[in-house]
Every structure is written in structure tokens, then in C-alpha cells.
Amino acid sequence: MAVGDPVLALVSIQIMAMWSYIYFGGSVVYDYIQDLYVASAVAYSAVMAYTNLLSIGWTPMVTKGEWHFIIPMILGFLLFSIISRKWGWLQRWPSSILLGVGMGLGMASFVYADVAQQLVSAWDLGLKHGLYLEWLVIIIGMALTFWFFVYTVPHKGPGITPTILDRLADIGKAFVMIYITSKYASTVMYRLTLFIGNLQRILWDWLGIRPPIGL
Amino acid sequence: MSKAKREAGYLFEPGTKKDDPWYVKIQRLDSKIFITVVIIAVSIVLITPLNIPVFVEGFVLEVAEWIESLEPGDVIWLSQHYSVGSITDYGAIYTSLITHIQLKSGALKALGRDVNGDGIPDGLKLILIPMSVDGQIQFEWQIKRTKEYWPDNIVYGEDWVMWPYQVLSDFIYQKFVNEGFDKVYTKDFYTGKGWNELPVTKFVRSPRDIDVNIGQDATTTARIWALYGKDPIDHSPHKYTKYSQSGRRRPHAAAYPVQVWDSAAQAVAMPYYTAGLYAGFFNGVRNGGEYEMWLNTHYYIKNNPALGRVPLNTGLGLNTLDAMNLAQTWTFTMMIIGNIGYYYQRRKGRVT
Numbered sequence: 001m002a003v004g005d006p007v008l009a010l011v012s013i014q015i016m017a018m019w020s021y022i023y024f025g026g027s028v029v030y031d032y033i034q035d036l037y038v039a040s041a042v043a044y045s046a047v048m049a050y051t052n053l054l055s056i057g058w059t060p061m062v063t064k065g066e067w068h069f070i071i072p073m074i075l076g077f078l079l080f081s082i083i084s085r086k087w088g089w090l091q092r093w094p095s096s097i098l099l100g101v102g103m104g105l106g107m108a109s110f111v112y113a114d115v116a117q118q119l120v121s122a123w124d125l126g127l128k129h130g131l132y133l134e135w136l137v138i139i140i141g142m143a144l145t146f147w148f149f150v151y152t153v154p155h156k157g158p159g160i161t162p163t164i165l166d167r168l169a170d171i172g173k174a175f176v177m178i179y180i181t182s183k184y185a186s187t188v189m190y191r192l193t194l195f196i197g198n199l200q201r202i203l204w205d206w207l208g209i210r211p212p213i214g215l
Numbered sequence: 216m217s218k219a220k221r222e223a224g225y226l227f228e229p230g231t232k233k234d235d236p237w238y239v240k241i242q243r244l245d246s247k248i249f250i251t252v253v254i255i256a257v258s259i260v261l262i263t264p265l266n267i268p269v270f271v272e273g274f275v276l277e278v279a280e281w282i283e284s285l286e287p288g289d290v291i292w293l294s295q296h297y298s299v300g301s302i303t304d305y306g307a308i309y310t311s312l313i314t315h316i317q318l319k320s321g322a323l324k325a326l327g328r329d330v331n332g333d334g335i336p337d338g339l340k341l342i343l344i345p346m347s348v349d350g351q352i353q354f355e356w357q358i359k360r361t362k363e364y365w366p367d368n369i370v371y372g373e374d375w376v377m378w379p380y381q382v383l384s385d386f387i388y389q390k391f392v393n394e395g396f397d398k399v400y401t402k403d404f405y406t407g408k409g410w411n412e413l414p415v416t417k418f419v420r421s422p423r424d425i426d427v428n429i430g431q432d433a434t435t436t437a438r439i440w441a442l443y444g445k446d447p448i449d450h451s452p453h454k455y456t457k458y459s460q461s462g463r464r465r466p467h468a469a470a471y472p473v474q475v476w477d478s479a480a481q482a483v484a485m486p487y488y489t490a491g492l493y494a495g496f497f498n499g500v501r502n503g504g505e506y507e508m509w510l511n512t513h514y515y516i517k518n519n520p521a522l523g524r525v526p527l528n529t530g531l532g533l534n535t536l537d538a539m540n541l542a543q544t545w546t547f548t549m550m551i552i553g554n555i556g557y558y559y560q561r562r563k564g565r566v567t
Contacts, residue, residue: 022246022250023247044348044349045348048380048382049382052381052382055401055402056381056382113487113490113492117447117490117491117492118486118489118490120447120490121447121489121490122489122490125489179482182481182482183482183483186478186480186482188543188546189478189479189499189539189543190301190304190477190478190479190499191479192539192542192543192546193301193303193304193477193478193499193500193535193539194300194301194303194304195257196257196261196303196535196538196539196542197302197303197304197306197535199254199257199258199261199538200261200303200535203258203261203262204261209262210261210262211261211262211263211264211530211534
């Protein structure tokens with residue numbers, strides 16, 4: 001029984017304060033907990049960033065003479081220039097480097113992993129592994145979804161009769177809807193898991209009411 | 216209470232009249248009622264499990280059987296990328312994975328084989344890498360939760376190690392490849408020793424020395440490691456074993472990661488899996504519960520002379536799954552009823 005544990009009590013009370021929004025809407029309690037959550041997350045990240053800055057940048061620089069680390073440190077520092085109207089333009093340099101490196105690393109493998117391999121595997125599914133039905137659904141779905149996005153002309157309206165191309169785009173739209181439905185359903189599942197996890201914190205960890213399970 | 220609420224009655228949203236038909240009322244049921252029912256029902260299930268039986272999916276079997284096929288000295292890289300907020304969803308996968316790896320590792324170590332010649336019998340080498348800012352908190356929680364099930368011969372620094380979080384994990388992946396691990400990780404989380412000082416890591420010099428790479432960073436791992444792979448993985452059941460294909464053995468083993476995703480990500484992850492860019496795939500709490508079931512039927516905690524063979528008492532994921540099944544059934548039942556109500560309203564011409 002961990003009811004007396006102040007940390008678990010605090011965690012559980014905070015969870016319930018968050019849930020108070022459901023029953024009472026925005027309130028002082030809810031606002032306070034929301035601010036506390038954001039503040040503690042920022043504080044934790046700031047401490048971790050400071051630790052990393054010391055261990056990865058500063059220490060090698062002053063102890064091993066690796067002075068090239070001064071460049072990323074200055075660039076990082078320039079990110080704070082955004083708070084000044086006069087010097088705000090300086091943050092464009094580190095921002096553009098961050099974006100550029102990210103894009104460069106991502107793009108190098110994007111074409112291989114996200115386009116080429118997935119196209120090849122979709123094609124191979126039927127021809128190499130004999131899964132002809134799956135292959136047919138994937139190929140048709142892929143082609144018509146693509147068609148739905150590129151076929152951007154009015155499908156119907158005064159004086160316009162839907163053509164076969166319009167109908168094909170409609171089928172493509174159905175595939176998109178199936179994807180979105182699946183994504184929506186799994187997101188509901190995910191949100192419910194978060195909620196259940198919070199209930200476990202309260203019931204199992206704080207109040208100690210739990211079935212005899214391990215792990 | 217406002218006039219609108221008085222007219223509607225307590226259970227319904229403002230604007231609902233007492234003489235409205237059922238199909239209007241059911242759609243305007245106050246969301247507080249709905250949520251209260253969910254909270255009460257889920258609480259009951261969390262205290263008194265339903266133990267709804269589930270079947271173990273091929274995704275889980277694939278990874279579990281692959282880990283079973285590992286040999287002394289094989290290296291497992293287990294990284295954590297999601298924030299702690301989602302831990303309920305994938306926590307059971309990690310606790311099951313860590314438990315399974317350590318149980319297998321203990322059994323292999325007991326064989327007494329010294330593969331790398333450092334004078335220490337080798338089990339599996341488990342390397343924990345936090346890739347999110349709160350990743351090390353999550354690992355500590357998972358270790359604390361599972362440690363009582365680990366075999367007695369598992370030693371920190373010899374069989375497993377945890378390294379501290381470092382910023383910008385996407386870039387660090389590239390740094391591992393370019394510079395080697397020892398330049399990136401200089402002090403381990405618990406003892407402050409370097410990569411080359413610890414028996415568990417000193418023989419791991421590049422990603423090519425990793426036999427199983429488990430992570431959860433959406434698509435980045437797949438994209439970056441895919442550059443070093445040669446042949447995409449074939450997920451046919453008869454090809455699960457270690458040496459069956461190039462993505463599952465050195466030198467290209469690290470190229471294809473086992474990915475742990477949350478429940479919301481299955482639709483996004485499946486194309487990577489079917490394309491063979493993942494060596495394995497876990498999908499949220501469902502697969503976590505199934506992995507626990509698999510462990511429960513395949514492993515015992517340890518041979519205790521007093522107690523005999525004590526079965527592994529798992530249940531975090533399975534119990535969460537029970538509660539989720541219930542909450543989800545309730546949610547979708549209400550959605551169906553709401554849609555039926557909407558259909559009736561359309562038939563009666565109340566909405567267009």
C-alpha cells in the first residue's frame with residue numbers, strides 16, 4: 001500500500017486535477033496543473049540540454065582542445081537572438097543549418113526507404129510470393145489514390161456529367177477514407193491506453209488496489 | 216441550473232427537450248455520463264481482470280523466436296524514442312523484451328562459453344540507449360519492474376548496460392556510423408565507465424557488430440539503417456531464424472530494426488514492415504499483452520530449490536488490454552448507436 005508515498009500521491013492528484021476539466025471545464029486547479037506540467041517538462045529538458053552541452057561540447061573543448069566545438073555552440077547561442085527585434089535575423093543561420101542537415105539526412109534515405117523499397121515490395125508481393133489478391137488491392141489502391149490527388153478538375157456541377165475518370169478518382173477517395181478510418185480507430189485505441197495508464201497510476205501504484213500480476 | 220438544462224433534464228446536453236425522441240436524446244447524452252461510465256468500468260477491470268484470451272500474432276512470434284535463436288556473445292541494441300507519456304501503450308513490450316532477453320541471456324551464460332576471449336562467460340549483450348529526453352526514466356522504470364525476474368548470473372557491465380541520453384538522436388545515428396560508438400558514449404549511466412572499459416560493449420565497434428536492433432523512432436531508423444542493408448527482410452514464418460537472411464545476421468544485421476510502435480501508428484508502420492525494412496514489428500499494448508502470454512507459456516522465473524520451477528507471472532500488458540477492450544467496445548457501441556440515431560433523424564427530416 002503506497003497511499004502514504006508523497007510522490008505517488010502528488011502524481012495521482014495531478015492526474016485527477018487534469019481530469020477535472022471533463023467535469024468542471026477550465027478552472028484554477030486545471031490551469032495550475034497545466035502550467036505545472038509544461039513548466040516541469042521544460043525544466044527537465046533544460047537540465048538535460050545543459051548536461052549535454054557540457055559533456056558533448058564544453059568539456060572536450062576545454063580539456064582536449066577540440067576548439068571546433070565553438071562553432072556549433074555559437075550557432076546554438078544565436079537561436080536565442082530571436083528574442084531581440086534588432087538581432088533576430090541572426091537565428092536564421094542556425095535554423096537553416098538545422099533544417100538543411102535534417103533534410104539532407106532524411107532525403108538521402110527517403111527515396112530508397114519510402115519510395116523505391118515500398119514500390120518494389122508492393123510489386124513483389126504478388127509476383128514473388130503469390131499473394132495475388134493483396135497485390136491487386138495494393139496496386140489498384142496505390143494507383144487510384146495517386147489519381148485522386150493529381151486529378152484536380154471539377155468532377156461534377158452544372159452542365160458537367162461525371163466521367164469514368166471522375167469515378168476512378170472517387171474510388172481513390174474511398175481508399176484514402178479507409179486509411180483515415182484505420183488511423184482514427186487506432187488513435188482512439190491509443191488515447192484509451194493513455195487514460196488506462198493514468199488510472200493504473202492511481203489505483204495500482206498509489207492506492208495499492210491491484211490484481212496479483214507481475215512485470 | 217440553466218433553463219436549457221432544466222428543459223433537457225440532467226442527463227442531456229442543453230437544447231434537448233424532454234419530449235424529444237430517443238434517437239435525438241441518445242446523440243445528446245452528456246459526455247460526462249459517458250466518461251463516468253468508462254472510468255467506473257475500466258477501474259473495475261483493472262482491479263478484477265477479465266483475462267480475455269488473446270492469440271499471439273505473427274509479429275510477436277517472429278521477434279520472440281528470433282531472440283530465442285541468438286547465441287552467446289550476440290548483441291542486442293534496445294533504444295527508446297517515445298516520450299514517457301505513452302509508456303502505458305508500449306511499456307509492456309519493453310518489459311517483456313527486457314525480461315525475455317535477460318532470461319535467455321542467463322541461460323546462455325550458464326553454458327559457460329567465452330566467445331570473445333575476455334575470460335568471462337558470455338550470454339547476450341543488452342545495450343540500452345535512451346533516445347528521448349526522458350528515455351532513461353523509462354528504462355529505469357522498466358528495469359525496476361522486471362529485475363526480480365532476471366536470472367542471478369546477469370551482471371551490469373558484463374551482460375547489460377545503459378548509456379545516458381544525448382540530444383538529436385537522428386543525427387547521432389549517423390555519428391555512430393561515421394565515428395564509432397566509443398566517441399559518442401564516454402560515460403555509462405550507472406558507473407561512469409567508457410564504452411571500451413565495459414565487457415558488454417568493448418567488442419561492439421560499429422553498427423555491424425549488432426545482431427538485433429530494436430527501436431521506436433518512427434521512420435528515421437528504417438531510413439538510416441536501410442542505407443546499410445542489402446536485401447529487405449522476408450517475413451515468411453520459416454525465415455525467422457538468425458542466419459536465414461542477410462538482414463538477420465552480421466554484417467548487415469543492424470540495418471533492419473525491430474520497430475516498437477504505439478497503437479496509433481500501425482497504419483503508418485505497415486508499409487515499412489511489408490516492404491521488408493523492419494526486421495520485426497510490435498504494435499502497442501496489444502502486442503505487449505501477447506508477448507507476455509508467449510513469455511508466460513515459454514519461461515519460468517528461475518529454478519528455486521524451495522519453490523521448484525516458478526512460472527513467470529506476467530500481466531501488465533494483458534490487464535491493460537482487458538481494460539482497453541472494454542473501453543473500446545463501449546466507445547464503438549456508443550458510436551454505432553449515435554450513427555443509428557443520426558440515420559433516424561435524417562429519415563425524419565430533422566437533419567439534412
